[in-house]
Amino acid sequence: MGLVGQRWALGVEYDGSGFAGWQLQDGPRTVQGVLEGALAAIAGHPIRVSVAGRTDAGVHALCQVLHFDSSVVRPEIAWVRGSNRFLPREIAVRWAKPVPQDFHARFSATGRSYRYLILNRQERPALAAGRVTWVPQPLDHRAMQEASSLLLGTHDFSAFRASACQAKSPVRSLRRLDLERRDDLLIATVEANAFLHHMVRNLIGTLLFVGRGERPPGWVAEVLASCDRRLAGATAPADGLYFHSVSYPQIYRIPSCSGIFV
Structure with a gap:
């Protein structure tokens, strides 16, 4: 060796x-x-x-x-x-x-997952500062979940791609986009075969428009079909984003991880 x-x-x-x-x-x-x-x-x-x-x-x-x-x-x-x-x-x-x-x-790798943490309360965070994204406005997480279901599948995700993205193709397979509320904490779990630059943060930024009631859930399907980044929501802050896990063929026996935060 x-x-x-x-x-x-x-x-x-x-x-x-x-x-x-x-x-x-x-x-x-x-x-x-x-x-x-x-x-x-x-x-x-x-x-x-x-x-x-x-x-x-x-x-x-x-x-x-x-x-x-x-x-x-x-x-x-x-x-x-x-x-x-x-x-x-x-x-x-x-x-x-x-x-x-x-x-x-x-x-x-055959898949990757991220988690995005949103603290949804009127008061700013102290202990969680820098580790969650703070949204003081009320969020309708059920409307956000309805909108997220319209994004699942294999699509051209150009509308959620950063201008600096160097990926050869904008096509990705989004396998999961779930939102779970735990009291004041909203947890988004996002899984795909691979991600474009800023893709997760742009998806979350778009869903926040729906959560705040500024757009209906069906609007995200229009954004996706447009392939136009200008129509999507603003890029969500980095604070709440966690690279969560990676999937590999079983032959490599790569250990899985669990976490105390996400």
């Missing part, structure tokens, strides 16, 4: 509030940059990671999955606890697992 190298998969949790997103950048602090530094300290050589889904500035993750290659022999516990010693409190490695060389955190 030490000669040919081993591919490792890692499950990582992070609070994205203090980072300029996942991807490496010149200057700004990023999740990828901090993680690669910690892993390199354990490996004794530079590490470059590939991730299941890049997150924007301020977006969090419950179980982000990544992979990297290393020529050194280390037990699983070393990659977990050793890396966590070098990581700031906002990032934690949850598990590490050796995987075959054909495993790829991004390209082997």
